[in-house]
Amino acid sequence: MQRFKIFAYSWVITFLQLLFRSAWGIISVPVAMEFHLTSVQIGLVLTLFYVGYVISSTPWGLFIDSHGVRHAILISSLSSSFIILLIFLFPSYDVILISYLLAGFLVSALFPSSVKIVSVKLSPLYFYLGILESSAPFAVLLLSLISGLLYEYWRIFYLLLFVSLLSVFFITLFMEEEYASRKRREMRLLFTKAIILSILVRSGEMWISWGTTAWLFPFLVLYFHFSCSSLIFLLFSLGLVSSTAVSSKLPGLIGEKKVVQLSLFLYILLLFLLFLSRIVWLSFFLGVFSFSFRSPTDSMIVKFAGKENSSSSIGIANTISQVGSLLAPVSIGLAVKFSPVLGIFTLSGGAFLSLAVSFLI
Template structure:
C-alpha cells in the first residue's frame, strides 16, 4: 500500500475502535471467571464442572487461532472482525439464557469459536492501517487494552453480578458488542481500498513451513505460561501463603499491571526505533528480568518485597510482549493473519495447560507454591533461548521472500 494512503484520522479512528473492542472482548471473556461462582451455586455445579465450563471456551478459542488467521488472510481483516464480533456478542447474550450445565458447555464453546478469530484479524487491521514504522507502537496500544480489559472485567463483573445478576450482565455485555459491530462496520475500511478488494491467494502450507512463525509461537508460549499461571494462582497465593485478605488481593493485582503497561508501550516504541533483528535483545532482557524477579518473589521475606518483585516480573513480561508486534514487521501482509494465528495458538495452549499444571504442582507438594513458581521460571527459559535463534535482518517483503 502506498504510504500516502495512511492518514492520521483513519489511523486514530481504527486504533481507538480496536482498542475499545479488545476491552469488550475481555469483558465478555473474563467476566465468566467471576460469574462462575454464582452460576455454580445456581446450577449446583461441582468444581470439576465449573472448570469444564471455563475450559470449553479456551479449547474452542485455541482451535480458532489457526483457522481465524487463515480466514483473515483469505477474506481480509474487516470481514473476519465483523463476523467474529457478531458471533461472540450473540453467544454472550445466549450465555445469559443458559439453563443447565450442558447448555453452558455448548454456548461457551461456540462463544470461543466466535472470539478466536479476532486476535489475528485485529493485527492484520493494524497492518492495513499503519505504515511499518508505526505498527509496533499501535500493537502496543492494543496489547495494553488486554491488560486494562482484564481489570475492568473483574471490577465491573463483580459489581453487576452483585446488583443485577449474572444473566443481565451477559445481556448487557452482548448488546455492547453489537454496538461496536455497527461502529466497526461503518469505520473499519483499509485506507485507499474498498471492502470488495480482491485478495491474493494464501498458501497455508508455506506459512506452516516457515520456521520464524514457530519460533515466535514458542516465545509467546513461554510468556503466556507465566501470564496465565500468575493470573490463575496469585490470588490464592496471597491468601494462603501471605495471609492477605481477599479484598486486598484485588487491589494488589492492579499494581503489577501498571508496570506491565509501561513495559509494553516502552518496548513497542523501542521496536519501531531499533533496526531489524534487535527485538531479540528486548525479549531476552524481559525474560531475564522475569526469571530473576520470580525467583526473588518466591523467596521474599515480606509482602511488600513480594509485590515489588512481582511488579518487576510483570515489567519483564511486558518487555517480552514485543513479540506480538513482530509479525506486523517481518511478514508479508498476505500471510500475516496466518502467522499471528500460529503465534496466538501457542499462547492459548499455554492458557489451557498452565492453570491445571500449576494446580497439580501445588497439590503434589502439599500446598507449597515453590514448585509451581519454579515451573514458571523454567517456562521463561523458552523465550530466553529461542530469541537468540531468530534471524531478522530485514522484512520478508524487502527480501522478496514472501511466505505465501
C-alpha cells in the same frame, strides 16, 4: 483523525475479547464459592475456551487475509454475543463451560482482524502493535478496579459484554470498506525456522500471560492468604498497563528480541521474589514484565511473514502458541492440588521455555 478512528476500532474489538477471557481470573473466585468448584474445575473453564480458540485461529486468519476483516468481525461479534448472553440467562457451571468453549471458536477472529488493520494501515508496526496489545493490560486493570462489584454482580458483567459485542456488530455493519484490507494475496511460506522459533517463544509467553492472569488472584486469596490481595492485584494490573511503554518504545532502541529476553528473565525473578518476600510493590513490576514481551514477539512474526500474510501468520501463531494458554490454567490447577508452591513453579515453566528458545532465533 481517520488513523485514530481506525486504530480505536481495532483496539476496542481486541479489548472486548480480552475482557471476556481475563474476567475469569476474578469471577472464578465467587463462582467457585457459589458452585463449590475444585482447582481443576476452575482451570478447566479457560482450558475449554482455548480449545476453541486454538482450533479456529488458523481458519479465521486465512479467512481474513482472503475475504477481509469486515465479514469476520460481523460473524464473530454477533454469534459470540449471544453465546455469552447464555451465562447471564442460565447461570450454572455447565453453562459457563459450554459458553466459554463456544465463545473460544468465535472471538478468535477479533485479534487477527485487528492485526490485519494495523499492519496494513499503520506504521511503525512494533509501536502500533504495542499500543494495540495494551488492550489486555487495560482489561485486567478494569477488572481489578471492579473486582468488588464482580463478586456480587458477575452475571451482570456477561450481560454488559453481550451489549458491547452486539454494538460492535452494528458499528461494523456500517463500517467503511477502507478499514479492512480485502485484496486477496498469495500465501508465502509461513514455516521458516525464524517463524517457528518465534511461535514457540510465543507459546511460553501465552502460558505466562494467561496463566498469571487466571491464577494470580486465586493464588493470593485462596492458597497463599495474602492480607492485601486486592491491592497486589491492582498494582499488578497497573504494571500490565505500564508494560505498553516498554513494548512500544524499547524495541526501537535495543530490538524486539532483546526486549523479549529481558522481559522473560525479569518475570521469572519477580514471580519468585513476590511469593518469597511478600513485598507488595513487586507485583507492579511483575505486571510490567509479564506482558512486555508480547507485542515485540508478534512484531517479529509479522515481519518474518510479511504484512500481506499478517492475519494468517497471527492465526497460525495463535493455533500453535495458544496451546500454552489452553494447558496453563488446568495444568497449574493440577499442580496446586498437590502444592501451591508447585503451582508457582508450574506457572514459571513457560518463561524458562521461551527464554531458552529465544536464543536460537
